[in-house]
Amino acid sequence: MSDTNWWFVDQALVIAVTGALTLGILSGIGGVGRIALTVPLVLFLPGYALVSALFPDEPNDEYQSFDDEKTGLGNPLLVSGGLESIERAVLSVVSSVAVVPAVTLFSTATPRGIALEPVLSALAVLTVLLALAAIGARYRCPPDRRFVPALPSGSPFFAPGRPSPYQRVSCRPYNVAIAAGLLLLVMSGGFALANPPQHDGFTEVSVETENVSGETQTMYDSTYSAGERHELNATITNQEHEERTYTTVVMLERVSDDGDDLTVHESTEMDRRTATVADGESRQQTLEITPSMRGDDLRLTLLLYNGEAPAEPTTESAYRTMHLPIEVE
Incomplete structure (x- = not known):
C-alpha cells in the first residue's frame, strides 16, 4: 500500500x-x-x-x-x-x-x-x-x-x-x-x-426556604408554638479545598434594638449537630427546636464552627453566623 x-x-x-x-x-x-x-x-x-x-x-x-x-x-x-x-x-x-x-x-x-x-x-x-x-x-x-x-x-x-x-x-x-x-x-x-489558580476557601450555610408567593413575608418558617417541637433544615456547603468537620449550634435569643445597638437579654441552646462535609459538597442537617420563650422579640441564631463548638457558644467565636427573627405564640 x-x-x-x-x-x-x-x-x-x-x-x-x-x-x-x-x-x-x-x-x-x-x-x-x-x-x-x-x-x-x-x-x-x-x-x-x-x-x-x-x-x-x-x-x-x-x-x-x-x-x-x-x-x-x-x-x-x-x-x-x-x-x-x-x-x-x-x-x-x-x-x-x-x-x-x-x-x-x-x-x-x-x-x-x-x-x-x-x-x-x-x-x-x-x-x-x-x-x-x-x-x-x-x-x-x-x-x-x-x-x-x-x-x-x-x-x-x-x-x-x-x-x-x-x-x-x-x-x-x-x-x-x-x-x-x-x-x-x-x-x-x-x-x-x-498550579491552577484557586479562590480563598469559604463555607456557606443556609436554611430551607418555603414556597415563595405574593403573601410571603419571610423565606423561612418564622412562626412557632411554645413547647412544641419544630424542625429547621440547614444546609452546609464546603468550598474550603479540603474535607471539613462542622458543628452547628442553634440558639433561641430574646433581643431588643434601641436603634443603635442590639442587646441579647436571654439565650438558650436548642440543639447542636456535627457533620463532615467533603470539599465541593453540601450536607443537610435537621435541627430540633422546642421554644421555651414567647413573644415577637425572639430570634434563632445559627452558629457554625470548624470542628467542635465550645461549651458556651457565642457569635464572636463562631466561624459563620445566621440570625432568623421569629415569633413564638
Whole structure:
C-alpha cells in the first residue's frame, strides 16, 4: 500500500489519542502524569485538527505569471496551496492556544460552569469533530493534492525545499528561536496546569426556604408554638479545598434594638449537630427546636464552627453566623 493511501492516518491518531488522554485524565491520575496527559490535549491536538481542516492539501510550489492586462507586471508569483510540516506544527500550537480559551468561555454558560469535566469533555468532542472535518476536507481534495503525513527527512524547522533567492541566509537562528518559543509555551502551559489558580476557601450555610408567593413575608418558617417541637433544615456547603468537620449550634435569643445597638437579654441552646462535609459538597442537617420563650422579640441564631463548638457558644467565636427573627405564640 502506497503512502498516499494513508492520508487519513494522522487524523485517526488525533481521535484515538484524544480519547485515550481524556479517559486518562478523568480517571483521576494526578501529579506529573496528569500534566503529561493534559499538555498535548490542550496545546496541540485541537489546533492540529483545526489546521488540517483548513488546509487539507499539500504544499504546491508552482510559479504563475501575473495578469499583465490588470497589473502590468511581468514577474512570476509563487503560489503555495498548502502548508509545510513546520508551518502546520507552529499553527497547531497557536490555534490550540486560541481554541482552548474559547471552549472555557463557552463552559461558563453551562450549568456546571468552569469545571474540569465539562471543559475537558467539550474540548475532546470539539477536537474529534475537527478531525472528522479534516478527513472530509482531504477526501474532497484530488488524490494527488491531498496532504499525506510523512516523517521529515531533514531538519523539522525551515528545511529548504523551495527555490528562494535567500538560500544563503542561515536558518539556524530562526530554528533556535522557534524551538525555544515552543518549549517556553509548553513549559508555561505545564506550570499553569500544575498550579491552577484557586479562590480563598469559604463555607456557606443556609436554611430551607418555603414556597415563595405574593403573601410571603419571610423565606423561612418564622412562626412557632411554645413547647412544641419544630424542625429547621440547614444546609452546609464546603468550598474550603479540603474535607471539613462542622458543628452547628442553634440558639433561641430574646433581643431588643434601641436603634443603635442590639442587646441579647436571654439565650438558650436548642440543639447542636456535627457533620463532615467533603470539599465541593453540601450536607443537610435537621435541627430540633422546642421554644421555651414567647413573644415577637425572639430570634434563632445559627452558629457554625470548624470542628467542635465550645461549651458556651457565642457569635464572636463562631466561624459563620445566621440570625432568623421569629415569633413564638
